[in-house]
Amino acid sequence: MDNQTIIQLASEIAGRLPAFSWSTLVIQAALMLTAGLAGGILGGYLSEKGKNLATRQDIGQLTRLVEDIKNEHIREIEMLKSTHQLRVAAIDRRLQAHQEAFALWRDLMQSLETENAVKTVVKCDRWWSDNCLYLEAAAREAFSNAYWSAQIYGQVKRRGSFSDRDSRVLTDRLQIMAEAGNTIIKAVELPGLSEAERQRATESVASV
Template sequence: MSISDIEKLISLLADFGLGMLVGGGIIFLFIKFLIPSYLTEKAKNLATKEDIADITDKVESVKTDYAKILEEIRNNYQLKFAAIEREKNTKKEVYLEAVEAIVRSQNMITNFCNLNMLEQEITSCISNDAGKIARVQVVGESETVKAVTSFMAAVGTATLDLMLERSELMLRKNEIQIIENLRTRSQQEIDQYIALMKNLNLEGNSDLRLRETINNCFNYEQEQVTKYNLELDQLWLVQNSKHMEFTKHCMDTFFNVSSLLPSTVLSIRSELDLDIAPEDYISIFNENLEKGKEVFDDFINKVANKNA
C-alpha cells in the first residue's frame, strides 16, 4: 500500500465524520511508522540468528580441523621421537661394541712382546672385531668416523711395524729351540751310553773295542752338548737384549696409539648425549697414561738392575 492510497483512504474516512477521521489518523500512523519498523527489526533478528548459526558452524568446523591437525602433528612428533630413540639405541649398541673392540685392538699392541704367542693369536682380535668397528662407518657422524678411522689406521701401522721387527726375534727364538732340541737329544744319547757302560760292568764284559766305541760316542755327544751350550749362551745373550728393546718399543707404541683414544671416546659420548667436559676427560686419561708409563719404566729398571 502506497502513501497516496493511504491518503485516499483518509479522505474517504473524513466523509464519515470527525471520529472516523481520528481513527483513520491512528491507522495511518500505525501503518507508516510502526509496521515498517517492526518488519525491519524482525528481519534483522532473523538475519542475526542465521548469521550466528553460520558462524557457530564455521567455528565448530575450524575446531574440528584444528583438532585433526593437532592430532596429526602429535602423531608425527611421536613417530619422529620414536625414530630418534631407535637411532640413538642403535648407535649406543654399535658404539659400546666398537669401543670394546677398539680397546682390544689397542691392548693387542702389548702382546707383540710376548714371543710365546703366535702372530695369528695376537692379530685375531682385529679380524674378529673388524666388523664391529666397521659399523661405526654406517651410524657415526663425520667427527666420530674420522676419529675411529684415524685410531684404527694408527693401530694398523703399528701392527705392521711391530710384526716386521718381531720376526727377527721369532727367527732367533726358533733357532734357539732347534739347538735346545739338539742338546736334549745329545744328552739323551749320553745317558744311554752311561747306561750301557754300567751294564757292561755288571755283566763283566771286558770287550775293549766295544768299550772304546761307547766311550768315543759318549765323548762326541759330550762335545756336542758343550758346543750347543756355547751357542745357546750367545743366542740368549743377544735375544734377551733385543727382546728388552722390542718390549720397550711395543710399550712406547702402545702409549703413542693410546693418546689418540680420547678424541674417539669424546666424539662417541657427544653423539650419545653422555656429557663430560673434554678437558676433564683428557686430564683423567693423561693422568692414568702417565702412571702406566711410570709403572713400566720402573719394571724395566728393575729387570735391568737384576741382569746387571
C-alpha cells in the first residue's frame, strides 16, 4: 500500500465523522499525520527492500560473469600451452623441414631452364606431400606456389614462341618462385641479439 492510498483512506474515515466538531478536526488532522508518517516509513522500507533485492541480483549476475570470463581464460591458456608444447616437441624436425625446403627451392631455380626441370618439380611435389605439415603456413604456401609456378613456366617455355600474355605469365611465375626462398628463410629466422646480449657474449669470449 503506497503513501497516496493511505492518505486517501484516512481522508475518507475523517469525512464520515460528525461535521463542524473540534474533535472531528483534531481526529482528521491526527489521521492525516499518521497516514503521512506511515506512508513515508512504508515507502522507504519498500524502496530499500527493492534496492537490496536488486543488489543481490546484480551480485549474482556479476559473479556468474566473472566465473565465465575466468573459465574462458583458463581454456585459452590451456590451448596456448598445448600449442606451444607441440611446437617445441617438433622444433628440430621443423627446422630440418625448412632447411630441406630451401635446398629443394634452390634446385628448382637452378634447373628451371634445364632438362631436369620436370623431374625437380616432381621431386618437390613428393617432398611437399610428406613434409608440408612441418613447415610454417607462409613457407608451406610459398613452397607449393613455387614448384607449381615452375611447372607452368616450363610449359610456356616449351611452346617456343611467346605472346605478350605468355611473357607476363613467365615474369609473374619467376617472381613467385624468387620470393619463395625469402619466405622460407623468414619462417625460421632467429631474432637478432640485443645490445645487452651482444655485450654479454663479448664478455664471455674475452674471459675464456
